[in-house]
Amino acid sequence: MDNKQQIRELDKETWNNLVGVSEQGSIFVTTKWLDLYQEPYVLYGYYKGNELAGGLAGFVEGDKFINMKQLTPFMGIVIGDVSSRKYTSAMSLHSEVASRFTEFLSDKFASIQVANHYTFPDIRQFLWHGYTPQIKYTYVVDITQDSRTWLESDTRYEINKCIKACIDVEVDTMQGFLEKYKAMWERKGMEQPLPDDFYYRLAKNATNYIYQADGAGVVILYDNKRAYYILGASIESGNGASSYCLWQAIKESYSFGIREIDLVGCNDEKIGLFKRGFGGTLKPYYLMEKKNENI
Numbered sequence: 001m002d003n004k005q006q007i008r009e010l011d012k013e014t015w016n017n018l019v020g021v022s023e024q025g026s027i028f029v030t031t032k033w034l035d036l037y038q039e040p041y042v043l044y045g046y047y048k049g050n051e052l053a054g055g056l057a058g059f060v061e062g063d064k065f066i067n068m069k070q071l072t073p074f075m076g077i078v079i080g081d082v083s084s085r086k087y088t089s090a091m092s093l094h095s096e097v098a099s100r101f102t103e104f105l106s107d108k109f110a111s112i113q114v115a116n117h118y119t120f121p122d123i124r125q126f127l128w129h130g131y132t133p134q135i136k137y138t139y140v141v142d143i144t145q146d147s148r149t150w151l152e153s154d155t156r157y158e159i160n161k162c163i164k165a166c167i168d169v170e171v172d173t174m175q176g177f178l179e180k181y182k183a184m185w186e187r188k189g190m191e192q193p194l195p196d197d198f199y200y201r202l203a204k205n206a207t208n209y210i211y212q213a214d215g216a217g218v219v220i221l222y223d224n225k226r227a228y229y230i231l232g233a234s235i236e237s238g239n240g241a242s243s244y245c246l247w248q249a250i251k252e253s254y255s256f257g258i259r260e261i262d263l264v265g266c267n268d269e270k271i272g273l274f275k276r277g278f279g280g281t282l283k284p285y286y287l288m289e290k291k292n293e294n295i
Contacts, residue, residue: 007046007104010055015043018055020224022078024117026262027206027223029057029075036201037069044104046097054079054097056105056114065105068115070193071230073138073265074285076116077101091122098125105290106130112290118283131288137272139263139280140226143254150279151247158240159247162214167241169248172212174203180217181233199231211249216241220249220261227253227261229275243277250278 010018012031019025027033034041034057045055055078059066067075077097082090102125105112112131116123118140123133141150151159178199185192202208207222208230215235221228229249234242250261263280266272 005046005048005100007044007100010043010045010052012043014045014052015055015057018045018052018080019078021081022054023082023119024076024078025223026074026117026225027221027228028072029078030223032205033072034059036198036205044101046100052080053093054101056101058114063110065109065112065114067113068287073136074115074117074287076114076120076285078117079120094120094122095125098122099129102126102129102131106292110292112292113287114289115287116285118285120285123286123288126286126288129290131290134287134289136265136267136285136287138265138283138285139275139278140283141250141261141263141278141280142259143250143261144259152277152279155243155247155277158243161240162244167214167244169211169213169245172210172217174199174210174219176212177210177217177219177231177233180212180215180235181231183235184233187235187237209249209252211245211252213245213248214239214241216245218242218246218249220253222253222256222258227258229261229263242274246278 016030019029031043037059039059041057041059043055043057045052047053057075059069079090079094079097082093085093105114106129114126114131118138127133178196181192202219203210209220211218211220217233218229219231221230227250229246232242232246253261263275263278266275266282
């Protein structure tokens, strides 16, 4: 790689500026989000001359590069602003940046994991460089439409049942949400995925709103592109409160100027059926992994 095309580590400000203009730049690759984990991470940028063409962030554990963690569905390669480019030109840049990073990571780490955003569709460079793909899915809901056109009938029934019962949806605190969250995991006979401190840091450092209704709660995150349904909890299952709470949170998001919401994953069958009820478009994204025996 010559001095006109090179990968360098970036400072936080340069990285966040790239994330802000990139189609792949979600809240999950901002340094505010990465800092929540209180673990070492790196911010790489790929330069073509003086142009920052793309980047890749990841957590580093010894000789491992990790790009997906609990509550972080994808980070992946982010490409600079390509809004003025033709499709073929934009895809050419995607391919070039992916090629450089697949080579770079393969030379540097023994274990590599890159989970690309669903707006990064071309994984051929990863395949050509020996990475193994794993396909995952999420639903993205266009909330500019009338809700009657995107809600499935069962979900609409649950919501109407709560409306008739005059159940109120109110703003909640993270402490209040965690009470319901813990109760849900206890009901399932499992422990919550992350310690309380993580969720409190999330509430303090990420743009979010927390809502509750009749024993159910949701946490919604925001960035400059969309909203994200990141956490849900319900003390009691089957009463429709979870659907009603999320529906009201989506309506509130629209009032803030948000036009779409990523429901953040639908890979579990039961969770997938619940999220499908909100009528989103199914979006595939790809987790790419590689093991290097020579490192």
